Amino acid sequence: MATSINRRAALGVGTAATAGVVFGSTSAASASPDSPPEQEVTETPAQRVRAAYRQAANRAGGRWRTYISVAGTAGGVTPVVAKDPDEPVQAYSVNKIAVAAAVLDKVDRGLITLDQRIDVTSTLVIPGGDGIFSLDGAYPSSVTLGHGLAALLTVSDDTAVRICGLVCPTLEINQILTDKGFPQTQVQPGSSPNRFFLGTTTPRETHDLLQALVNGTLVSPASTHFLLTALRSPIAFTDGIRHNMSSDERLRVATKAGWYADGRNEAGLIFNPAGAAVLTYAMFADGQAEPDNYGATHPVRQATAAMGRRFVDAVTDPPASVSVPRQTPAYRPSNGG
Incomplete structure (x- = not known):
């Protein structure tokens, strides 16, 4: 075009x-x-993506640490934005992808199962914050590990972090991630071996973790499908990259956001209609105005919403080649019954 x-x-x-x-x-x-x-x-798509990023990030102000690549027609990816890509950053909830990958690694090795039940007690629940467990009001109860991971990746449930810690302690998560080639994507020890803060990463490592995921080298095929399905679901984050998109377009974006204090982060993958992962982004921003605004009107969220619209338009046509196409999930609304 x-x-x-x-x-x-x-x-x-x-x-x-x-x-x-x-x-x-x-x-x-x-x-x-x-x-x-x-x-x-x-x-080129790369030029359009780079221009869209620079324009929106400059308008938002503050500090950005970013790594973005686009897929080439002959395979492989080409970096188009590299802004302090190797600087360690506070990942916040973006690291929930890494935590889920570590847990699913244990599932792949047969050490735990997605259908095993986890006791959820009132002392496990984090009051307030993000997610659904704090809204239950009926504890003790129990859920499957798969339910906990789905809540972790879609509605970014904070209590689900503690559920993951029960089956995969802090040091084990960090060792799994190190062994997979992500030594700077690490969680921070908390008050017990099973509790942790979400820790740090670098834009490049988060980008490369997402590339490993979509290429099928991070976890098993079944676990890859689980992760991508959750991250592309309609209830996954919509205040940033996916904000100015149709429902079908949103299903072609696997994304995870994170926020705390003045930090606003988002990382993910954009697929074209053929199922090719054509753009990978890892963006970590802080220092903008309105640190107490966690909604869609925050300067960073407005910036990433503008980027997302232009990113999708830039890489949809022509389609990029990909070794492992990923079928876009279908959205089937329900009226109950």
Whole structure:
């Protein structure tokens, strides 16, 4: 798809011929009827993604640590944004993907099962915060491990973190992640061996963990399907990358957000209609205005919503090749019954 040179590029060139070109338009606004036709410049998906990121991040302000890549037509991925990609950052709930991967690694090895039941007591429940367990009001109760992981990855349930800790203690999670090649994606020990804070990562490691997931090298095929299905579900995070999308488009985005204090993070994968994972993003931002606003009007959430719309448009056509296509899940609304 051909588009005219974007506004950022036009200002960078600084010539009279391009100075009037606005991003998304097909001709210069100031051109006279007798002027020669404006030459179109074809932007690659990588260029469009990079421009969308820079424009939205600059508008939001604050500090960003980011790693974004797009898939090439011949396979592999090409980095398009690398902003302090190896700097350790507080991951917040983005690290729930890593925690789930460690738990599912034990499932893959037959040490635990998704259908085993976990006792949920009032002392296990984290009051307030995010999720559904704190809304129950009827404890003790029990859930399956699979239920806990689904809550962890979709509604970002904080109590589900403690459920994971019961079956995969802090040091074991960190060792599993280190053995898989992610020594900086680690949880932080808490008040007991089974409790932890969500810890740190780097943009590059989170990006590479997501790449390993979609390529089928992080966990087993069954566990890969479980993780991607949860992260692409309609109830997964919609205030950021997926905000300005249709329901079908949202199902093509596997995403996980994290927030605490002034930090606003999001990482995930965007798939094209053919099932190719065509864009991988890991973005960690802090220092913006409104630190007590955790909603969609926060500057970072507005920025990532703008990015997401343009990311999807940039990489949908032409489709990128991929070694392991992932079928987009179907959304089937229900009216009860």
